[in-house]
Amino acid sequence: MRQIIALGGGGFSMEPNNPLLDSYILLKSGKAIPKICFIPTASGDSENYISRYYDFFDKQDCVPSHLSLFKPPTRDLENYLLDKDIIYVGGGNTKNLLALWKAWGIDTILKKAWEQGVVLAGISAGSICWFEEGVTDSFGDNLEPITCLGLLSGSNCPHYNGEANRRPAYQNLVATNKIKPGIATDDGVAIHYIDEKIYKIVSSRPAAKAYKVSYDNQLIETEIETEYLGSY
Secondary structure: OOEEEEEOOOHHHHOOOOOHHHHHHHHOOOOOOOEEEEEOHHHOOOHHHHHHHHHHHOOOOOEEEEOOOOOOOOOOHHHHHHOOOEEEEOOOOHHHHHHHHHHHOHHHHHHHHHHOOOEEEEEOHHHHOOEEEEEEOOOOOOOEEEEOOOOEEEEEEOOOOOOOOHHHHHHHHHHOOOOOOEEEEOOOEEEEEEOOEEEEEEEOOOOOOEEEEEEOOOEEEEEEOOEEHHHO
């Protein structure tokens, strides 16, 4: 079973006191004490980001680790990653993330991990990286399309309600055929894919939603059913 859980925003880095999305990710590994590896490449291996990761996951029933491409833990990165149950990709600069991954062969390893049943997850840059295309601010002030790994079809836009220019920028890119139609996610929303199809959309915030965005003579934005995890 190939699983990807793509967060538009939220998780330990944005909601340190709201564990709903990260607890959901841990649960979907199917392991009592999953081994989870954080990849903070997009942030340039921000020490603060890594510290916040351990602050949260050290308190959970899991075995946390992280992969630095600036200070690699081993030469054998493939076996290092394939040994994990969950790989969690952090946010930051998507262009730099993809360039470094390609240089180190991480893109190929992650595809192999996905095919072998390792849960792939991530927020922001760590969300759009799994799709064919994403909306990124990696190039400067403007939001632009970027070609990503292509494990999931279509495009992805995180922070749909979290940044004022995200929604209009994504809609304009779709409407002008500069990016493929796809899915936009508010902060606090995660899309759970199983075998490349949406299995469930969950949220850590009651009002947060996900949307299908396409164009057929006019812009079409369709709200997708979202399950608030705090209702249990």
